[in-house]
Every structure is written in C-alpha cells, then in structure tokens.
Amino acid sequence: MTHYAAFAVIVAACWGVGQAALSRMAPPAQRDRWLEWAMATSLGLGIFVVAMQGLGLAGVLRPAPVLALVALGVIAAALQFRGWRRRDFAASPTVTTIDRYALAGLALAAFPTLSAPLAPPVTFDEIMYHLPYARQVAESGRLGVYEWLRYPWFPYNYDLLFAAVLQVYDDVFTHLVHALAGWLSVLVIYRLGLMYVNRLVACMGAAIWLFMGQYESAYIDMAVSLFVLAAFVALWWWRDAASPDKAPTDRGVRWLALSAFLLGLAAGSKYQALTFLPLVGLIVLPRERRPQVWLLAVACFLLPCIYWYVRNAVMTGDPFNPLGAHIFGFTNWNEADYQHQLVDVQENHSNPPNGVLWAVLLAPFGVAAKRSPAVRGGLLFCGWSLLVWGVTSRYPRYLTPSLPLIALMAAVGWHQLGLWIGHAWRARRAARAGPAAAAASARTWTQVIGALALLPLAAACVYHSARNVREISPTPESREAFFLRRVPGYEVLHYLREHPVEGKTYQVMLNDSLYFAPDRVYGDVFGPWRYADYIMLPADELARKLHAQDFGSIVIQTALAPYIHTKPEFDRHFRLILEKDGVRAYRILPIEP
Known part of the structure; x- marks a missing residue:
C-alpha cells in the first residue's frame, strides 16, 4: 500500500x-x-x-x-x-449491454x-x-x-x-x-x-x-x-x-x-x-x-x-x-x-x-x-x-x-470482422424466421458470447494475479530469497559488492545481473571489453591482460563458460574467492616476473 x-x-x-x-x-x-x-x-x-x-x-x-x-x-x-x-466536457455515450461485457473484460485484463x-x-x-x-x-x-x-x-x-x-x-x-x-x-x-x-x-x-x-x-x-x-x-x-x-x-x-x-x-x-x-x-x-x-x-x-x-x-x-x-x-x-x-x-x-x-x-x-x-x-x-x-x-x-x-486499429479490424459475420448470420436467420426473430436471436447470442468470453479472461486474471502476488517480496528476507531464486550469480555478485576487491571486475556470462554486482564490472558480447578478446586466451595471457588493464578480479558463470577456469595452469594466476550455484569469483594474482 x-x-x-x-x-x-x-x-x-x-x-x-x-x-x-x-x-x-x-x-x-x-x-x-x-x-x-x-x-x-x-x-x-x-x-x-x-x-x-x-x-x-x-x-x-x-x-x-x-x-x-x-x-x-x-x-x-x-x-x-x-x-x-467544474469544466464542461462532452458526455460519454450510453453504456449498452455489450458494453458492460466489454468493460468487465477490460477490468479483468487490467x-x-x-x-x-x-x-x-x-x-x-x-x-x-x-x-x-x-x-x-x-x-x-x-x-x-x-x-x-x-x-x-x-x-x-x-x-x-x-x-x-x-x-x-x-x-x-x-x-x-x-x-x-x-x-x-x-x-x-x-x-x-x-x-x-x-x-x-x-x-x-x-x-x-x-x-x-x-x-x-x-x-x-x-x-x-x-x-x-x-x-x-x-x-x-x-x-x-x-x-x-x-x-x-x-x-x-x-x-x-x-x-x-x-x-x-x-x-x-x-x-x-x-x-x-x-x-x-x-x-x-x-x-x-x-x-x-x-x-x-x-x-x-x-x-x-x-x-x-x-x-x-x-x-x-x-x-x-x-x-x-x-x-x-x-x-x-x-x-x-x-x-x-x-x-x-x-x-x-x-x-x-x-x-x-x-x-x-x-x-x-x-x-x-x-x-x-x-x-x-x-x-x-x-x-x-x-x-x-x-x-x-x-x-x-x-x-x-x-x-x-x-x-x-486491430480492435477496429476485429470489430469489423464481427460485424461481417453478424450481418451474414442475421441475413440467413431473417430469411428463415423473419427480421424480428433474427434481431432477437442476435441479441441473445451476443449476450451468450459476451458471457462466455469473460470465462477465459477471468481464468487468466486469477492465474496471472496469483503468480504476481507470489513474487511480491515485502521483507528483506523474502527479497533475498527471491533474488537467490531468480538472479544468476546473485550470491557471488552480492558478496563482491559487499567485499570489494581492489581494481575492476571482469565478468563472463553474467551481464544480465549487473545491478547486483559492484560498480565497474566490465565484460560483454560487444564493446572494447568483448568476450572474444579475452576468454579464449591462455591462462597466463588472460591474467596478464586483465592485470595490465587494472582488473583485480574475474567472475565466471561456469555453466555457460566451462572452458575458462579449466585452462591449463589457471590456478597459478587466479585464486578462488567464492563459488555458488555454478558461478565462481577469482582474484587475479600478481604477475610473476
């Protein structure tokens, strides 16, 4: 509220x-x-x-x-x-029976x-x-x-x-x-x-x-x-x-x-x-x-x-x-x-x-x-x-x-399609039972179709509302649990934000979680820190390049990039800080002369 x-x-x-x-x-x-x-x-x-x-x-x-x-x-x-x-505005049109069904459907959608x-x-x-x-x-x-x-x-x-x-x-x-x-x-x-x-x-x-x-x-x-x-x-x-x-x-x-x-x-x-x-x-x-x-x-x-x-x-x-x-x-x-x-x-x-x-x-x-x-x-x-x-x-x-x-305009098109179908149906009905019976039958069917159309809308309304309510996290504990469940690498990135490592951080395959990471987390598909220029390098060259650009740590979603931390001699140049849920954070070690 x-x-x-x-x-x-x-x-x-x-x-x-x-x-x-x-x-x-x-x-x-x-x-x-x-x-x-x-x-x-x-x-x-x-x-x-x-x-x-x-x-x-x-x-x-x-x-x-x-x-x-x-x-x-x-x-x-x-x-x-x-x-x-107090200003005068044009009055809205009278609400008809079909309008009531339409307004109910709009309320269910909203x-x-x-x-x-x-x-x-x-x-x-x-x-x-x-x-x-x-x-x-x-x-x-x-x-x-x-x-x-x-x-x-x-x-x-x-x-x-x-x-x-x-x-x-x-x-x-x-x-x-x-x-x-x-x-x-x-x-x-x-x-x-x-x-x-x-x-x-x-x-x-x-x-x-x-x-x-x-x-x-x-x-x-x-x-x-x-x-x-x-x-x-x-x-x-x-x-x-x-x-x-x-x-x-x-x-x-x-x-x-x-x-x-x-x-x-x-x-x-x-x-x-x-x-x-x-x-x-x-x-x-x-x-x-x-x-x-x-x-x-x-x-x-x-x-x-x-x-x-x-x-x-x-x-x-x-x-x-x-x-x-x-x-x-x-x-x-x-x-x-x-x-x-x-x-x-x-x-x-x-x-x-x-x-x-x-x-x-x-x-x-x-x-x-x-x-x-x-x-x-x-x-x-x-x-x-x-x-x-x-x-x-x-x-x-x-x-x-x-x-x-x-x-x-699509609604105008659907309405026109309905008019065409309705006109064709009334013409056939009028030819069989007369115009009055056709008009009465059309009103009845309009109400039936309107009522039936509300049923799937009501079901969708209940389903989506219940799903949305389940995701509301009003307390710090429920919010934390929500992020742990929904955000890849949340625990590792949050740890790095709370315990910053000196220097910048390079991330691999976690660019859709940056809001929870420390500031200045580089690495992406595009741009000067593109993955293609880094992640395929041998471990020593990767460490040397990152160190030369003032990076102090690297964080990897190993499920999507399993070929980085498994490079030969990787552990000689990178020291594990934290591993959680398929995400690893490493400190970049000083370059040996």
Whole structure:
C-alpha cells in the first residue's frame, strides 16, 4: 500500500505540472475529460524528465531538489483541481449491454497489472543497464557515461526518473513509474476508441495493449509508446485547429509545439522514435510552411533530447552511437559487434507481430475507416510504423512504440470482422424466421458470447494475479530469497559488492545481473571489453591482460563458460574467492616476473 500511496502522489504531481502547461492552450475541438487528463499527466511526466535532466547536468540531482519538484507538482494539482472538475466536457455515450461485457473484460485484463509492478527487479534489460545506469546517476547526482554498461551512449531520458526514484524510495517503485506510462497509454487508447468508434472497440484496443505491456519491469518501452502516442494525439488536435475551414492561430500552433516536445521526449529515450519524424513532416508540411512555426517545433523537439545526441557527436563522432557507425565511424563497437547485433535482431529475434494484431489489415475496409478521419489517420500511422519496422529490424519489441495505436486499429479490424459475420448470420436467420426473430436471436447470442468470453479472461486474471502476488517480496528476507531464486550469480555478485576487491571486475556470462554486482564490472558480447578478446586466451595471457588493464578480479558463470577456469595452469594466476550455484569469483594474482 505504501508504494501505491507514493504512486498517487507522483500521479498528482505529474497532472498538476502538465495541467498548468496544458491550460495555456486552446482546448481541442472535441472535449473529453479523461483524455485531456491523460494528456496533461503525460506532459507532466515529460516535464519531470526534462527537470531531472537539468538537475543531472547541473550535478545537483539530489533528494532535496527531487522532492521539492514533486511538492510543487502536488501544490499545482491542488490549486487546479476544483476548476478542472467544474469544466464542461462532452458526455460519454450510453453504456449498452455489450458494453458492460466489454468493460468487465477490460477490468479483468487490467487487474493483474496492478500487482505485476510490485515484485523486485529481475528482468533482463532492467538489471543489465537500465537500473545500473540509474543507480550510477543517483549515486553521483550528475549525468555521466558509464563505459562498462552494454549501451553507455544511448539516450537515457526516462531512466533519469528511475535515478530520482532510487534516491528517494526503492527499486520496486521504478516499476510503478514505468507502469504509469503503460496505464496512461491504455487510458488514451480507450478514450480515443470511445470518441471515434464505440465503447466495444475502445475496450478491445485497450485490452490488447494491456496484454502486451511490461508492467513488471523498469524498462522504458512503454514510456516511449506513451510519448509517441501522446505526440500524435497532440498532432491530431493541431490538425483540427489548422483545418482548411479554420485560419491557423498561434494557439493552434501550440499543439504542434507540444507534439514536437513529446516526440523529443521519446527520441531522448530510444533511437527508434526518430523513425516517426518523416511521417510528422509529411503530415505537417502541406498545412504549415511558416519558418517561425517550424523553428518553434524543432526547438521543442530538441529541448528534451539534444543533450544526448550532441554529447555523442562531440565525444564519439557518432550522434547515434553505436547505430550510426557505418556513417560516422566505429568507436566502442567494431564492425564485428555491429554485424553481430544485426544478426541477433534481424535473424535470431525476427518474428511476425503478435497474431491478435493482424486484424489491423481488416480495419481499412470497415465502416469506421469510412466514417472517421481520425481512424484513417490512425491507419496511416500504423501503415508507416509497419513499413519502417518491416524494412529495418522485424524484431517484435522494436514495434512497441507503435503498439498502442496498432492495438486500437486491430480492435477496429476485429470489430469489423464481427460485424461481417453478424450481418451474414442475421441475413440467413431473417430469411428463415423473419427480421424480428433474427434481431432477437442476435441479441441473445451476443449476450451468450459476451458471457462466455469473460470465462477465459477471468481464468487468466486469477492465474496471472496469483503468480504476481507470489513474487511480491515485502521483507528483506523474502527479497533475498527471491533474488537467490531468480538472479544468476546473485550470491557471488552480492558478496563482491559487499567485499570489494581492489581494481575492476571482469565478468563472463553474467551481464544480465549487473545491478547486483559492484560498480565497474566490465565484460560483454560487444564493446572494447568483448568476450572474444579475452576468454579464449591462455591462462597466463588472460591474467596478464586483465592485470595490465587494472582488473583485480574475474567472475565466471561456469555453466555457460566451462572452458575458462579449466585452462591449463589457471590456478597459478587466479585464486578462488567464492563459488555458488555454478558461478565462481577469482582474484587475479600478481604477475610473476
């Protein structure tokens, strides 16, 4: 409960800051209370990201400034809440019988995500580099480049919120900060579906995205998804304000500036967000050519992300390090690393999108696409996203920034398929028993199918909720037992952290457990400390090379690398410190003359 109490404070602070900024803009053409609430909270989340970046650049990312900013956000929320409640918004459509089944299904899909974030961190990338990076920033209070991490030069916008959390709370709360982005995007999808199609499609789209979320981790993918989604919502509101029958106004331009800012937040969190820039250009250029407007939009885009790209360009020559190596030159990665990554992504992890998303192909042929320009705009977004994804990575996770809208458009496709089947069935039934009997039978079958659909959802809800609850570790003892069970090499790495050996540590096959290791643990598939340059050396050459580079210890997951500690004369150069569960730590002995 304490985590969710703190979570409520953070949500209030984000909404307060975001609403203060959003209130300076003309309201969108179609008012929706909860869509605007989600947009304000998303904007507030982004403003906090920029604030943490500023504190980190100044070297004062410390608990006092972080808590002061949160307090200011809560105060802003309290000052605006009463006025916000009194504003007039469009009424939601009437809830039908089928809508009740859809809402029940959505609630069943959402319920397990409430417990998923409460487990300690053990997911692959979060303990490989997201949380290790955040911890380094939290300990130093400033932004830095930590060369022993797999991706030291990536943009780390959203990870700065994790760094702030680690200063004032615990690592479990980082999951809730990531989950907030997921839940906000679910709300945006639901309200968009309700506004432009119907409640059934809204529930289906939100449920599809819920099932694909990563609520148990401190990743950044759902945050990128939220910022991209919110950017295109703001872009749609700008389009409404700048439609041909309306003269563009400065207030309408502010939606364009907001869209650019949100897209900049996404680009400052993950390189993949840059692929949306050409699509935005194609949408904006036919309607807006004033240089001053474009300069404003570019400035808003660069504000949250320019630091990362300029830093990379100045320090490595590659603003997109390491992805731009073939254009800007190789630095910490070499050609073999680059090719290895391409093979890993494009061949080893190349898969088609989740089967439930394929219904997006039906959406262009449905009534919703014919009636709603917003649906057609969503389909344009999906088409662009799938095209870029298909010609680049074909790695399902790299489609995540686009998944919320793809999920909504897939729901439109599934709904259209249901309409086609229903129309065909009613036509046959009407031919046999008459239109009235066909309509009554259709209502009955709709209720039966709705009730039956809830049964597997209820079973899945119970199963996943029970599994999530089992992983919650509220005491130090249960947390320790959880890590021992789930993290390879936890006991050895924790021992090295508590009893540091002089010098750096080189690890082999434990790069997915670095959050529990001492600082400055080097070794990976990629980069200047790549395994290929070390682990195949004879024991004496390995010891000499490590010693020359100021390494004092080496830790090996022997189950995955059994050929290192078994080298001839290995024990002459390395002394065992600790062995647990197939992981060994060795001290590197002084080199004999």
